[in-house]
Amino acid sequence: MSEMKTGGQIIWESLIAEGVEVVFGLPGGAILPAYDDLAKYEYPIHHVLVTHEQGAAHMADGYARSTGRVGVCIATSGPGATNLVTGLATAYMDSTPIVAITGQVPTSLLGRDGFQEADIQGVTLPVTKHNYLITNIRDLPDALKEAFYIARTGRPGPVLVDVCKDALQASMPFTYPSKVNLPGYNPNLNTPDGTAVARAARLVNEAQRPVIVAGQGVSIARAEAELRQLAEKANIPVATSLLGIGAFPATHPLSISWGGMHGEAYCNYALQECDVLLAVGARLDDRLTGAFDTFAPKAKIIHVDIDPAEMGKNITIDTAVIGDALLALRALLPQVEANEHPAWLEQIAEWKSETSYRDILQQESDELVAPYVMRSLWHATGEGNGRATVVTDVGQHQMWEAQYYQHNQRRSLLTSGGLGTMGYALPAAIGAQMGNPGQELWVVAGDGGFQMTMMELSTVVQERLPIKIAIINNGYLGMVRQWQDVFYNKRHSGTPLFNPDFVKIAEAYGIRARSVTRREEAYDAIKEAQAHDGPYLLDFQVEEFTNVYPMVAPGKSNADMIRRPAPAVGSGK
Amino acid sequence: MSENGIKRHTLIAWMEDKPGVLNRVAGLFGRRNFNIESLAVGHSETPGISRMTFVARGTDRDMRQVRTQLDKLINVTRIEDVTYNDPVMRELALIKVQATSEERAEVMQLVDIFRAQIVDVTLDSLIIQIVGKENQVNSLIELLGNFGIIEMVRTGRVAMVRGAASQTGVVDTAVPVNGHY
Ligand SMILES: Cc1ncc(C[n+]2csc(CCOP(=O)(O)OP(=O)(O)O)c2C)c(N)n1
Ligand SMILES: [Mg+2]
Numbered sequence: 001m002s003e004m005k006t007g008g009q010i011i012w013e014s015l016i017a018e019g020v021e022v023v024f025g026l027p028g029g030a031i032l033p034a035y036d037d038l039a040k041y042e043y044p045i046h047h048v049l050v051t052h053e054q055g056a057a058h059m060a061d062g063y064a065r066s067t068g069r070v071g072v073c074i075a076t077s078g079p080g081a082t083n084l085v086t087g088l089a090t091a092y093m094d095s096t097p098i099v100a101i102t103g104q105v106p107t108s109l110l111g112r113d114g115f116q117e118a119d120i121q122g123v124t125l126p127v128t129k130h131n132y133l134i135t136n137i138r139d140l141p142d143a144l145k146e147a148f149y150i151a152r153t154g155r156p157g158p159v160l161v162d163v164c165k166d167a168l169q170a171s172m173p174f175t176y177p178s179k180v181n182l183p184g185y186n187p188n189l190n191t192p193d194g195t196a197v198a199r200a201a202r203l204v205n206e207a208q209r210p211v212i213v214a215g216q217g218v219s220i221a222r223a224e225a226e227l228r229q230l231a232e233k234a235n236i237p238v239a240t241s242l243l244g245i246g247a248f249p250a251t252h253p254l255s256i257s258w259g260g261m262h263g264e265a266y267c268n269y270a271l272q273e274c275d276v277l278l279a280v281g282a283r284l285d286d287r288l289t290g291a292f293d294t295f296a297p298k299a300k301i302i303h304v305d306i307d308p309a310e311m312g313k314n315i316t317i318d319t320a321v322i323g324d325a326l327l328a329l330r331a332l333l334p335q336v337e338a339n340e341h342p343a344w345l346e347q348i349a350e351w352k353s354e355t356s357y358r359d360i361l362q363q364e365s366d367e368l369v370a371p372y373v374m375r376s377l378w379h380a381t382g383e384g385n386g387r388a389t390v391v392t393d394v395g396q397h398q399m400w401e402a403q404y405y406q407h408n409q410r411r412s413l414l415t416s417g418g419l420g421t422m423g424y425a426l427p428a429a430i431g432a433q434m435g436n437p438g439q440e441l442w443v444v445a446g447d448g449g450f451q452m453t454m455m456e457l458s459t460v461v462q463e464r465l466p467i468k469i470a471i472i473n474n475g476y477l478g479m480v481r482q483w484q485d486v487f488y489n490k491r492h493s494g495t496p497l498f499n500p501d502f503v504k505i506a507e508a509y510g511i512r513a514r515s516v517t518r519r520e521e522a523y524d525a526i527k528e529a530q531a532h533d534g535p536y537l538l539d540f541q542v543e544e545f546t547n548v549y550p551m552v553a554p555g556k557s558n559a560d561m562i563r564r565p566a567p568a569v570g571s572g573k
Numbered sequence: 574m575s576e577n578g579i580k581r582h583t584l585i586a587w588m589e590d591k592p593g594v595l596n597r598v599a600g601l602f603g604r605r606n607f608n609i610e611s612l613a614v615g616h617s618e619t620p621g622i623s624r625m626t627f628v629a630r631g632t633d634r635d636m637r638q639v640r641t642q643l644d645k646l647i648n649v650t651r652i653e654d655v656t657y658n659d660p661v662m663r664e665l666a667l668i669k670v671q672a673t674s675e676e677r678a679e680v681m682q683l684v685d686i687f688r689a690q691i692v693d694v695t696l697d698s699l700i701i702q703i704v705g706k707e708n709q710v711n712s713l714i715e716l717l718g719n720f721g722i723i724e725m726v727r728t729g730r731v732a733m734v735r736g737a738a739s740q741t742g743v744v745d746t747a748v749p750v751n752g753h754y
Contacts, residue, residue: 121593122596125596125597125600126600126604129647130647133592133593150647182647183589183650184588184589184646184647184648184649184650184651185647186644307641307645308641308644309638309641309642309644309645311637311641312634312637312638313638
C-alpha cells in the first residue's frame with residue numbers, strides 16, 4: 001500500500017524519481033505548501049533562489065541545453081508565473097526541455113479574480129509544448145509524469161504544470177506512475193521511413209554540389225559523430241544554423257561556418273549555389289533562409305527533422321525524412337557513397353579566401369573592436385585545448401561571437417536563436433554552470449541586454465559560481481542602432497544607452513571586475529579573469545559604431561548580402 | 574473552385590474530451606493564421622473522444638501544415654483531410670422567418686421543395702429546420718430572405734466517409750508524411 005503524501009511531497013518525489021537534482025525558483029503564497037514540504041522533508045534537491053522568475057526559466061533552459069536533461073523552474077501564481085513567460089517562450093522557440101511548476105490560487109477562488117490569480121495555462125498555451133491546470137491532487141502524479149515525458153521526447157519543449165494551492169495541501173496515497181497514457185502524442189521515435197532515406201541517399205550520391213546544413217537537432221540527438229562521418233565519407237561541406245553551431249567542428253576543413261542574415265558570405269554563396277541541400281535538425285527559419293522563395297534556388301532539398309510540421313512549413317522541399325537526427329544519419333550513412341567533389345570544394349575555398357580577405361580583423365586599426373575581443377576570447381578559452389562554454393546574449397555581440405569564436409565542441413555555445421531574448425545570457429549561464437560544475441563558462445553580453453537580468457549576479461555569488469562575464473559595452477542597443485544606420489537614415493531613436501559603471505556594479509556584489517579599453521589589454525584581461533578562482537566581470541569598452549557584416553536585409557535573398565567592406569589598405573580587389 | 578490550388582478542404586479531428594481542448598485547437602488556428610470557415614464539434618462513438626469537423630481554405634500544402642500542427646497538440650488523437658474521399662457532408666440550420674398567414678403557404682412550398690421541416694409556428698413567424706448539403710442550405714436561406722429572416726443558426730459542416738471502414742480516432746495515425754513532397 002502506498003503512503004499518503006501531500007501534493008507538495010508528490011511534486012518533490014516525482015522530481016526525484018525523474019532524476020532532478022536542482023530546481024530554480026522563487027516562492028510566494030500559492031506555491032508555499034510545496035516549499036514548506038521541501039524543507040520539512042529535507043528532499044535531496046538543491047533549490048536555487050533566483051532574483052526574478054525570468055531568470056529561473058532561463059536557468060532551467062541553460063541547464064537543459066548544456067546537460068541534455070530536463071530543466072526545472074518553479075514559481076508562485078500570478079506575477080511569479082507570468083514572469084516565467086519570456087523564458088518559456090525562449091525555450092519553446094529553441095526546443096529546450098523544461099518543466100515549469102507554478103502554484104495557483106485555491107480551486108475555490110479559481111475564476112474569481114482573487115489575489116494573484118492569472119490564467120497561466122491560458123497565457124502559456126502558445127509558448128509551451130503542453131500544459132496542465134491541476135485542480136485535484138488525484139491528477140497530479142500523471143501530470144508530472146507526462147510533463148517530463150513530453151518535455152524530453154520527440155522535439156523537446158517546455159511543459160507547464162499549474163497546481164492549485166488546495167491540491168498542494170491535500171493528501172493521497174502516492175506511487176510515481178510507471179507509464180504514461182497519451183494516445184494523441186507521437187514523438188516519432190522510430191527509424192525514419194526506408195524509402196525516404198533511400199531517396200535522400202540517392203539525391204546525395206547524385207549531387208555535384210552538395211551542402212549539409214546542421215541544426216541544433218543534431219546536438220539534441222547527440223549525432224555529432226555520425227554527422228561528421230557522413231560529411232567526411234562523401235566530402236560534403238557542412239554549414240550550420242546559428243543554433244547548430246558546435247554540431248560540427250568550426251575548424252574542420254569541411255566546415256563552411258554558419259549561414260543566414262549575418263552568416264559568412266562564402267557559406268551563403270554555397271547555400272545559394274548548391275544542387276542538393278541536406279538539412280538535418282534545422283527548422284530553416286527566416287533568419288537562416290532569407291526570403292523563403294529565394295533560398296537555395298538550385299537545390300533539391302532533403303529535410304531531416306523529428307517534427308513533421310517542419311516539413312514544407314517555410315521552404316518547398318523535395319524529400320522529407322521524419323525522425324531523430326541520430327537514427328536518420330545512421331540510416332543514411334551506409335547508403336551514402338564515398339565521394340570527392342573536388343571542383344565544388346575548390347569553388348568554396350575560393351569564396352572563403354575572398355571572405356577572409358574582407359575580415360574585419362584585416363583592417364589596419366588599433367581600436368578595441370568587438371570582433372577582436374571575440375577572437376581573443378577564442379584564443380584564450382577555446383583554441384587548442386580550450387573547452388569553454390560561451391553563453392551569449394542577443395545583439396551585435398552575439399553575431400560577432402558566432403563569427404569570431406570558433407566552436408569546435410558540441411554545446412559550447414548557448415544562445416537564444418529563435419526568440420532572440422535579451423537578458424538570456426547571465427541566467428542561462430548560471431543554469432549551465434549548475435549542471436556542469438567545473439566547466440569554464442563565459443557570458444558574452446551587450447551593455448543593453450546584460451542590464452535586463454543582471455540582478456542574477458546575486459545568484460552567481462549565492463551559489464559561488466566561477467562564471468566569467470564579458471560585457472561588450474558599445475553604449476548602444478547596438479543591433480537596433482545598426483538597423484537604424486542601414487534602414488532608417490541613421491536616426492538613433494531610442495538606442496543610445498545610459499549605462500552604469502559595470503565594474504562598480506560587479507563590485508557591489510563582491511565580484512572582481514575591471515574594464516578594458518585597449519586592444520593590447522584584451523587577451524591578458526581574459527587570461528586574468530580565467531585564472532581567477534571565482535566570478536569575474538570584464539567591461540570591454542569597445543568602439544561604438546562598428547556594425548555586423550555581412551548582413552541580409554529582412555525579406556531579402558541571402559544572395560543580396562551587404563558585404564564587409566574590402567580593406568582600404570594594400571592592393572584592393 | 575480552385576485558384577492556385579487554393580480550395581476548401583474538409584477535415585476531421587478526433588481529440589480527447591478534456592477541459593480546454595477546444596481552446597487549444599482554436600488558439601492554434603488563430604496563431605498559425607489558418608483560414609477556418611466552419612467548425613462543428615461533438616461526441617464521437619468512443620467515450621472520451623470528441624470529433625470535430627472543420628472546413629479550411631488553402632492548398633494541399635497548407636492543409637499538411639494544418640494537419641501536422643494540429644496533430645502536435647497532445648490531446649488531438651487523430652486528424653484527416655477527407656476532401657478527396659467524397660464524404661457525406663451535412664449541415665443543419667434553423668431559420669426563423671417572418672410570415673403572415675397569406676405568405677405562409679408560399680413558405681411551406683419552399684420547405685417542401687427543400688425537404689426541410691417547420692418546427693415552430695406562431696401567428697406571424699415560422700422556424701424552419703433544414704438538414705442538407707451546404708449549397709442547399711444556402712439556397713433556402715436566400716429564398717427565405719425574401720420573407721424576412723428574423724434569426725438564424727447554422728451548425729457548420731459535419732462529415733463522414735462512406736463505406737464500412739470505421740474511423741474511431743482512438744488509434745494515433747500521426748500523419749506520417751515521409752517521402753516525396
Ligand atoms: C527582450 C528584448 N527586447 C528587445 C529586443 C530587440 N533587440 C535586439 S538586439 C537589441 C540590442 C541589444 O543591445 P545590447 O545588449 O547592448 O547588444 P549590442 O547589440 O549592442 O551588442 C535589441 C534592443 C530583443 N531582442 N529582446
Ligand atoms: Mg550594446
